[in-house]
Amino acid sequence: MRNEDLIPAEEICIRYKVERKFVSSLNESGIIEIVRIEETEYVHCDHLAELEKMMRLHHELDINLEGLEAINHLLGQIKQLQRDNIRLKNRLGLYE
Incomplete structure (x- = not known):
């Protein structure tokens, strides 16, 4: 995992206008993964x-x-x- 591919969670919250707690909840439920480097959390x-x-x-629904x-x-x-x-279609194609 390259550090260039990591986006600070705080920046995501600001840009998407979403609460930090929501992002943390998605992480806790396993929907997304948050990486912690030193004191900063990244997605x-x-x-x-x-x-x-x-x-x-x-938000919409x-x-x-x-x-x-x-x-x-x-x-x-x-x-x-x-x-x-x-995968099954590919296997079936072998027999046709």
Whole structure:
């Protein structure tokens, strides 16, 4: 993990106008990962898309943290099923 790919959590809160507690809650629930270097907390740029998605769901649809956790879990299952489907189609293609 390169330090250039890390964004300070405080900067994210300022730019997205979101409370620090919300970002911490997403970290505690496992939706995003916060990296602590010395006294500063950072979010890896790979987690920004998840953070933005969860922020939109929370603010626009008023979904609470437990709902966000459930949605995140279900989206993960969908991605896994899609990967499995592609893998099985590829295997089936070998026999056709």
